[in-house]
Amino acid sequence: MAISLPPTAPVPDEHLLFDRSARTRWRIGFDRWVGRLLPLLFLVALVPIIDLVYFITVRAAPVLSVGNLTNTNPYANLNGNAMGVALAGTFYVMAIATAVAVLLGLFGGIATAEFLSERSAGWIRMTANMLAGTPSVVVGYFGYFAFVVYFGWGYSMIAGAITLAFFMVPYTFRTVDLAYSSIPRQIREAALGSGARPYQYILKIGTPIAFPQVLTGVFLAMAIGIGETAPIVLTTHTSLLLPSSVYSGVTFLTYLIYTGYSNAPGNNGLNQAFQAAFLIVVIVIALNIAVRIIAARYRKRLEGLFQ
Amino acid sequence: MSAAAPTPNGPVLTTEHLSVVAKKRRLLSDINLEFAPRSLTAVVGPSGCGKTTFVRSLNRMTELTPGLKVTGAVKYLGQDIYNPAVNPVLVRRRIGMVFQRPTVFPMSVFENAAFGLRLIHEDENEIDRAVTDALTRSGLWDEVKNDLDQPALSLSGGQQQRLCFARALAVRPRVLLMDEPTSALDPAATQRVEATMERLKQEIVLVLVTHNVGQAARVSDRVAFLHTGRLIEVGATADILERPREVLTEQFITGRFG
Numbered sequence: 001m002a003i004s005l006p007p008t009a010p011v012p013d014e015h016l017l018f019d020r021s022a023r024t025r026w027r028i029g030f031d032r033w034v035g036r037l038l039p040l041l042f043l044v045a046l047v048p049i050i051d052l053v054y055f056i057t058v059r060a061a062p063v064l065s066v067g068n069l070t071n072t073n074p075y076a077n078l079n080g081n082a083m084g085v086a087l088a089g090t091f092y093v094m095a096i097a098t099a100v101a102v103l104l105g106l107f108g109g110i111a112t113a114e115f116l117s118e119r120s121a122g123w124i125r126m127t128a129n130m131l132a133g134t135p136s137v138v139v140g141y142f143g144y145f146a147f148v149v150y151f152g153w154g155y156s157m158i159a160g161a162i163t164l165a166f167f168m169v170p171y172t173f174r175t176v177d178l179a180y181s182s183i184p185r186q187i188r189e190a191a192l193g194s195g196a197r198p199y200q201y202i203l204k205i206g207t208p209i210a211f212p213q214v215l216t217g218v219f220l221a222m223a224i225g226i227g228e229t230a231p232i233v234l235t236t237h238t239s240l241l242l243p244s245s246v247y248s249g250v251t252f253l254t255y256l257i258y259t260g261y262s263n264a265p266g267n268n269g270l271n272q273a274f275q276a277a278f279l280i281v282v283i284v285i286a287l288n289i290a291v292r293i294i295a296a297r298y299r300k301r302l303e304g305l306f307q
Numbered sequence: 308m309s310a311a312a313p314t315p316n317g318p319v320l321t322t323e324h325l326s327v328v329a330k331k332r333r334l335l336s337d338i339n340l341e342f343a344p345r346s347l348t349a350v351v352g353p354s355g356c357g358k359t360t361f362v363r364s365l366n367r368m369t370e371l372t373p374g375l376k377v378t379g380a381v382k383y384l385g386q387d388i389y390n391p392a393v394n395p396v397l398v399r400r401r402i403g404m405v406f407q408r409p410t411v412f413p414m415s416v417f418e419n420a421a422f423g424l425r426l427i428h429e430d431e432n433e434i435d436r437a438v439t440d441a442l443t444r445s446g447l448w449d450e451v452k453n454d455l456d457q458p459a460l461s462l463s464g465g466q467q468q469r470l471c472f473a474r475a476l477a478v479r480p481r482v483l484l485m486d487e488p489t490s491a492l493d494p495a496a497t498q499r500v501e502a503t504m505e506r507l508k509q510e511i512v513l514v515l516v517t518h519n520v521g522q523a524a525r526v527s528d529r530v531a532f533l534h535t536g537r538l539i540e541v542g543a544t545a546d547i548l549e550r551p552r553e554v555l556t557e558q559f560i561t562g563r564f565g
Contacts, residue, residue, distance in 0.1 A: 190410035
């Protein structure tokens with residue numbers, strides 16, 4: 001560890017900008033080692049992710065095929081090949097859950113950011129944080145007793161979708177709230193000062209500025225939702241057939257992972273589980289990449305606004 | 308409300324016993340001022356004297372700050388803008404405002420200038436004409452006429468501020484409030500904005516908040532000096548700056564505090 005301090009001082013002592021004390025040497029050396037260590041730690045953190053994706057891909061690749069994705073035959077489904085029913089079920093449940101979560105999050109977030117007093121806004125934010133921190137199995141049981149049993153919908157697409165929406169709402173709500181509250185106060189005042197009504201400000205100025213962040217929140221919420229298992233197990237259960245209405249039972253991708261390990265005999269269940277895991281990983285990665293692209297595209301347009 | 312028919316040369320805007328109180332603090336005490344048509348009044352005073360609060364209370368922008376309580380009256384052509392029946396949106400269309408920092412919206416130059424007009428659903432030809440007119444009056448037209456579709460955020464700070472003037476002027480306000488509009492600008496941009504003020508004061512009522520006595524001397528007809536929320540002295544610019552009656556005013560303009 002060679003630290004190059006100049007051998008002789010070119011200036012008188014009172015103008016000297018460095019010293020040769022042990023403490024200085026130690027500081028410079030420490031700084032250098034931390035600088036080398038941090039990228040290494042980053043790699044360490046990366047290992048489990050890479051390992052996970054690799055492991056899933058290797059196990060899913062031999063059994064996955066395009067034909068499997070579109071195969072909705074119930075017998076093939078039992079044999080652990082067909083993914084069509086689960087893919088369709090996941091699509092339907094996610095579509096309804098996202099719609100509900102976006103609607104609630106958008107209205108709740110805008111109301112909290114723009115219209116409510118600091119006091120009530122604080123309460124609502126706290127509630128949303130608590131909801132986000134509730135264990136999924138608890139929300140699952142709530143969905144089971146509320147929708148499956150009390151409303152009498154049975155194990156169904158709609159019961160699963162609304163229960164899943166409970167998980168997604170805190171994320172959509174928080175990003176919407178944050179997106180609208182982080183618009184500079186001066187922009188809001190300028191709009192209202194030009195004679196805009198509050199709703200006109202929200203539609204014409206606020207929403208275009210907040211939009212990329214809102215979309216990010218929606219995609220994040222979808223990524224959260226698609227990985228949930230406990231609420232799905234308790235509310236949609238499973239089905240070998242394509243759903244015929246919102247009250248039909250459906251199979252969600254994570255359900256296949258759950259049963260693949262717990263009670264399916266032989267390799268059929270496991271094959272299906274790895275295919276499902278692979279599809280979820282692909283969807284989550286795609287959502288994250290989409291978020292990046294959208295954020296980058298809009299950042300340029302808003303450059304100079306948040307100075 | 309009993310609106311006395313406004314006389315052509317009577318004051319456009321009047322404050323009567325105007326006071327503003329924050330939770331524990333009194334920000335403005337008993338301000339009585341009249342603003343005549345085609346005039347520029349500079350409101351000067353040390354930091355924290357209530358200049359900004361004063362100018363914001365003139366078009367109900369104070370309402371956007373929670374916890375402020377306004378008493379007394381601000382009369383626009385005889386109508387108290389704080390009357391509960393008054394629509395604050397209409398108040399802000401008649402009494403426009405330009406802020407300390409340029410606050411352009413992330414859209415084109417044209418759409419920025421047209422913002423206020425779109426809110427009241429004018430037809431396209433009318434908007435085109437009004438935008439051209441507003442950009443001309445704000446002194447920005449020659450610099451942007453070839454590319455009205457460029458994003459407003461790509462303009463320089465001084466151009467952005469003049470675009471804010473245009474946006475405020477497009478809805479043809481009778482009064483324009485300016486809260487330190489040049490404090491974020493360089494000297495050249497400041498000069499152009501001041502030229503804009505000189506032109507506008509031939510047409511409408513201007514109220515300029517500034518911490519810069521030199522600027523007040525250059526552009527205003529009248530100076531009002533505020534100190535700790537009180538109106539200490541008001542008079543013709545030359546009188547206040549050369550022969551102040553109050554000791555506080557004299558100390559302020561000679562730079563002894565502030």
